[in-house]
Amino acid sequence: MTLNTTRRSFLASAAAAGGLLAIGVTPKGALAKAGGNALNPFVTVSSDGTVTAILKHFEKGQGTATGLSTLIAEEMNMSLDAIEFEFAPSNPDVYNNLAFGPFQGTGGSTAIANSYMQYRMAGAAAREMLITAAARRWNADPADLTLLDGVISGAGKEGMIGEFVAEAATLDVPSEPTLKDPSAFRVIGDASVHRKDQDAKINGTAVYAMDIQLENQMVVVIKRSPRMGGTVASFDAVGAQSVKGFIQALALPNGAGVAIYADKTWAAFQAREAVEVEWDFSSAESRSSEDIKRELFAALDDTSEFDASSEAELSDTLAAIEGAEKVVEETFYFPLLAHAPMEPLGATIEPLADGSVVIHDGAQFPTNDHSVLSSILELPMEKVKVNTILAGGSFGRRATPTADYQVEIALAFAMTDRTRPVKLVWSREDDITAGYYRPAFAHKVRVGLDSDGKIVGWDHRIAGQSIFKGTFFESVIVHDGIDHSSVEGAADTPYAIPGMHFGLTDNKPATTLLWWRSVGHSHTAYVMESMMDIAAKAAGKDAVAFRLEYLAGDTPDQQRKAAVLERAAEKAGWGKAADGRSQGVAVHKSFGSFVAEVAEISRDEDGAIKIEKITAAVDCGLAINPDVIKAQIEGGIGYGIGHAMRNEITLTEGAADQVNFPDYEPLRIHDIAAIETHIIPSAEAPTGIGEPGTPPAGPALANAIAADGPRITSLPMINEGVEFV
Numbered sequence: 001m002t003l004n005t006t007r008r009s010f011l012a013s014a015a016a017a018g019g020l021l022a023i024g025v026t027p028k029g030a031l032a033k034a035g036g037n038a039l040n041p042f043v044t045v046s047s048d049g050t051v052t053a054i055l056k057h058f059e060k061g062q063g064t065a066t067g068l069s070t071l072i073a074e075e076m077n078m079s080l081d082a083i084e085f086e087f088a089p090s091n092p093d094v095y096n097n098l099a100f101g102p103f104q105g106t107g108g109s110t111a112i113a114n115s116y117m118q119y120r121m122a123g124a125a126a127r128e129m130l131i132t133a134a135a136r137r138w139n140a141d142p143a144d145l146t147l148l149d150g151v152i153s154g155a156g157k158e159g160m161i162g163e164f165v166a167e168a169a170t171l172d173v174p175s176e177p178t179l180k181d182p183s184a185f186r187v188i189g190d191a192s193v194h195r196k197d198q199d200a201k202i203n204g205t206a207v208y209a210m211d212i213q214l215e216n217q218m219v220v221v222i223k224r225s226p227r228m229g230g231t232v233a234s235f236d237a238v239g240a241q242s243v244k245g246f247i248q249a250l251a252l253p254n255g256a257g258v259a260i261y262a263d264k265t266w267a268a269f270q271a272r273e274a275v276e277v278e279w280d281f282s283s284a285e286s287r288s289s290e291d292i293k294r295e296l297f298a299a300l301d302d303t304s305e306f307d308a309s310s311e312a313e314l315s316d317t318l319a320a321i322e323g324a325e326k327v328v329e330e331t332f333y334f335p336l337l338a339h340a341p342m343e344p345l346g347a348t349i350e351p352l353a354d355g356s357v358v359i360h361d362g363a364q365f366p367t368n369d370h371s372v373l374s375s376i377l378e379l380p381m382e383k384v385k386v387n388t389i390l391a392g393g394s395f396g397r398r399a400t401p402t403a404d405y406q407v408e409i410a411l412a413f414a415m416t417d418r419t420r421p422v423k424l425v426w427s428r429e430d431d432i433t434a435g436y437y438r439p440a441f442a443h444k445v446r447v448g449l450d451s452d453g454k455i456v457g458w459d460h461r462i463a464g465q466s467i468f469k470g471t472f473f474e475s476v477i478v479h480d481g482i483d484h485s486s487v488e489g490a491a492d493t494p495y496a497i498p499g500m501h502f503g504l505t506d507n508k509p510a511t512t513l514l515w516w517r518s519v520g521h522s523h524t525a526y527v528m529e530s531m532m533d534i535a536a537k538a539a540g541k542d543a544v545a546f547r548l549e550y551l552a553g554d555t556p557d558q559q560r561k562a563a564v565l566e567r568a569a570e571k572a573g574w575g576k577a578a579d580g581r582s583q584g585v586a587v588h589k590s591f592g593s594f595v596a597e598v599a600e601i602s603r604d605e606d607g608a609i610k611i612e613k614i615t616a617a618v619d620c621g622l623a624i625n626p627d628v629i630k631a632q633i634e635g636g637i638g639y640g641i642g643h644a645m646r647n648e649i650t651l652t653e654g655a656a657d658q659v660n661f662p663d664y665e666p667l668r669i670h671d672i673a674a675i676e677t678h679i680i681p682s683a684e685a686p687t688g689i690g691e692p693g694t695p696p697a698g699p700a701l702a703n704a705i706a707a708d709g710p711r712i713t714s715l716p717m718i719n720e721g722v723e724f725v
Helices: 007-017 064-075 111-138 161-168 198-203 238-242 265-274 289-301 314-322 366-376 404-414 428-433 521-539 543-549 556-572 626-646 697-707
Strands: 020-025 041-046 051-055 083-087 146-148 151-154 157-160 218-224 231-236 246-251 257-262 276-280 326-334 346-351 357-361 384-388 422-425 441-449 455-464 500-506 581-590 593-603 609-619 675-679
Touching: 041 064, 041 111, 041 161, 051 064, 064 083, 064 111, 111 146, 111 151, 111 157, 111 161, 151 161, 157 161, 218 265, 218 404, 218 428, 231 246, 231 257, 238 246, 238 265, 246 265, 257 265, 257 404, 289 326, 289 441, 289 455, 314 441, 314 455, 314 500, 326 521, 346 404, 357 366, 357 404, 366 384, 366 404, 404 422, 441 521, 455 521, 521 543, 521 581, 521 697, 543 556, 543 581, 556 581, 556 593, 556 609, 556 675, 581 697, 593 697, 609 626, 609 697, 626 675, 626 697
Parallel strands: 051 083, 218 422, 357 384, 455 500, 609 675
Antiparallel strands: 020 041, 041 051, 146 151, 151 157, 218 257, 231 276, 246 257, 326 441, 346 357, 346 422, 441 455, 581 593, 593 609
16 A cells, blocks of 8 residues: 555644554754754554555565665664655655655665665654653653564563554654664574565566556557657547557647557557658657767767766877877777666556546656656646555666656647546556667777786777756766766776776767666776776786776775675685686676676586676675575576567668567576575665676676677677677
């Protein structure tokens, strides 16, 4: 169940009834109670003793529901099984993502990292308030009482926490609740606890956006331009009138497509096939993928548009390379990529009797839903409610700066009489051809080495399409014209390499661009780790030892990156692969976390490659849920390797050629024989884990292939003649 009331009415009504204790912290970190300003309720306790974690980050499979609930359970001395969870209502003033500013959303592997202290403090405050209430009733010293598994005991008495909720709700919230010492953690770090959402997902009771079925609802699908930027010139829906269940077809007011309404999903799809549209392509994309690739490579040979280096001057770098004993050079290309989550996009708008509406959505950015519906439907914000539900994956796709599918459903609902619910459904083909892709990028790197095999200069040119320019995140991510996401993982590498210079050139976007799992790290890690391997080979040095030379400093980043590299190499038996097998290594920092991976491969009699094992080591700070961390590393590895192996989106005159899984094939279970993950114990604050497993995966595989085979510098690998078992 999701909270659909406003923050104030929810707290006020509950507190007045004396049946609920709801506490939290303000965005500035000061604890408050019901009736206070900017209250952010992260935990509730009902009169029957039920404890519920109110989650400001939604669950799309990454384990947020488990992680945030764990923090509450830990500080309240309860088992994780005893904690319920609900998704927070839309209220960016109090449920904001601390990494995003005044905006409510999930992404960038920030959920646990920016909520760690908030949720621990909320749980600790709840514990102290309940104990204080019991102490007052029993005329006891709070220091003599303990809360354990929902029971307060001490001073010769005991009672369930629900008995003290009404009194606790009248107390001032402690400004500095005492947090548990990590040595006393019972739930945090316990690898045996299971996910909070697993039972519902296994038994089929979990509800996703596509599962919403409301009485008297209409289903709407959109016939979109096959080329990005195309608009509707005219359409003919006569053929759709013979489809049973067809209701109407209307052009979207923004010209982006034709909305086809029907009673059922299949009828809507059939009717859409029968609707004929004449498109205006005068402002549409007309380039092919090869055109874009040529433009990117041409940009690499020209003077970079932006200087993305913080230290070395280009002239000094070029001079160092010119005077080097040996120079190695490579160019790399990375194609457009679709996100392709298992659940395609969709949402439902439900009108209520009081004139308000509810949008049922796997809302990665609730603020998008709220503001779009308020604007398009011309409703005050308090008349729009966002019911956030589970999403079957995203990898960034549900979090668009343009709020694309929320705009579609808002416009589709606005064009009706607003008396019936409207459900927007995307097909798999819609999802893959809609044009919201990881942008194409090209890199050119020249590295100079001296007679001792040490790097003396690194000239790195990058050309691609900016994701963040023109979005509401531009002021945060783009500085001096440089979109940091285009160079992250390279220009800010922890490697202490002398003479590193980075240049960036923006290219005209071919499609609507979007962050994709690990964003810029998805291509920069591949280049950095491939070039480190190439340089190590040129220097005649072991690939692991060579990397450690440039991580020998005393900065925390270097030490932590070196530690995961050493652990992965040790656990993989680096350099000890069996006959007929080869190994490749990659290590990368992203989203505050450090991941090293060793890929071990074999070849059959025809030369086809089998991925025998991926050994990973990860340092993501304090491990809240080790089982979730391992699952995320495994998923990130599969996502990164699967796309490096065989995925790309190509364009012909601006239209995507791939339409479904047969020609945009996801990773198969047989593609990787085994994955082994080792978590580095850490007392550091937790950092991101949803994305960091992806960046090193592709280059680890590429380096294993190059150990006794070709160097793959253009993806996907199958286009370069690599075959997989």
